[in-house]
Amino acid sequence: MQEHRLPESAAATLLSLASRCHARGWAQATSGNFSVRLDAHRFVITKSGLDKGALRAEDLLVVDLEGSPLTEGRPSAETPLHAQIYRRRPGITAVAHTHSVAATVLSRALLAEGYVVLSGFEMLKALVGINTHETSIRLPIFPNDQDVPRLAAQVDAELGDDDCVYGYLLAGHGLYTWGENVNEAARHVEAIEFLLECVLHGRR
Numbered sequence: 001m002q003e004h005r006l007p008e009s010a011a012a013t014l015l016s017l018a019s020r021c022h023a024r025g026w027a028q029a030t031s032g033n034f035s036v037r038l039d040a041h042r043f044v045i046t047k048s049g050l051d052k053g054a055l056r057a058e059d060l061l062v063v064d065l066e067g068s069p070l071t072e073g074r075p076s077a078e079t080p081l082h083a084q085i086y087r088r089r090p091g092i093t094a095v096a097h098t099h100s101v102a103a104t105v106l107s108r109a110l111l112a113e114g115y116v117v118l119s120g121f122e123m124l125k126a127l128v129g130i131n132t133h134e135t136s137i138r139l140p141i142f143p144n145d146q147d148v149p150r151l152a153a154q155v156d157a158e159l160g161d162d163d164c165v166y167g168y169l170l171a172g173h174g175l176y177t178w179g180e181n182v183n184e185a186a187r188h189v190e191a192i193e194f195l196l197e198c199v200l201h202g203r204r
């Protein structure tokens with residue numbers, strides 16, 4: 001296998017994003033997966049089935065933009081969803097996938113509508129490009145599917161590279177979001193998870 005070095009900085013930022021999400025209860029019981037782009041052709045992603053609160057640098061591996069491993073190990077089962085985002089969104093350098101209670105419950109309850117509306121909250125301003133609470137965004141919801149390449153193709157067909165989309169939900173499963181750097185991706189996870197909790201509380 002060709003040599004693909006994993007830069008220490010990429011590993012450190014990725015591990016910190018994963019551990020931050022685990023600490024918030026959004027990546028329990030091995031759920032969630034996290035990645036950072038290395039360049040136009042490769043990204044680093046968490047290996048499959050591991051405790052996201054106890055990851056070490058050796059729990060990461062390098063894959064190409066088709067999701068094929070370039071270093072040893074079994075990449076996240078959801079690597080095709082990360083690869084879809086990196087292929088379609090060249091400016092994106094980090095992707096986070098979380099399994100919060102709010103994302104899980106709301107995505108299942110609102111699947112028939114096809115999206116969750118996030119509207120009128122000050123926290124919307126944490127999303128890049130938004131500077132007023134008088135904003136409304138939609139988070140699309142896709143039916144969950146254990147055939148992940150098929151799911152990635154569906155996301156690709158329906159979302160493409162739409163700049164107005166900050167992330168999407170998989171029904172009864174969780175959230176995918178991203179950013180132009182790891183800090184932005186972390187901010188988007190925190191903001192969207194907060195907003196989903198607000199919507200969930202509002203429905204109770």
Ligand SMILES: CSC[C@@H](O)[C@@H](O)C(=O)COP(=O)(O)O
Pocket residue numbers: 028029030031032033046047048049050075076077078097099
């Ligand atoms: C608790 S199982 C959750 C998995 O099926 C999956 O949805 C997930 O988020 C983590 O899968 P992984 O292969 O470890 O990246």
Ligand SMILES: [Zn+2]
Pocket residue numbers: 031032033078097099173174
């Ligand atoms: Zn998942």
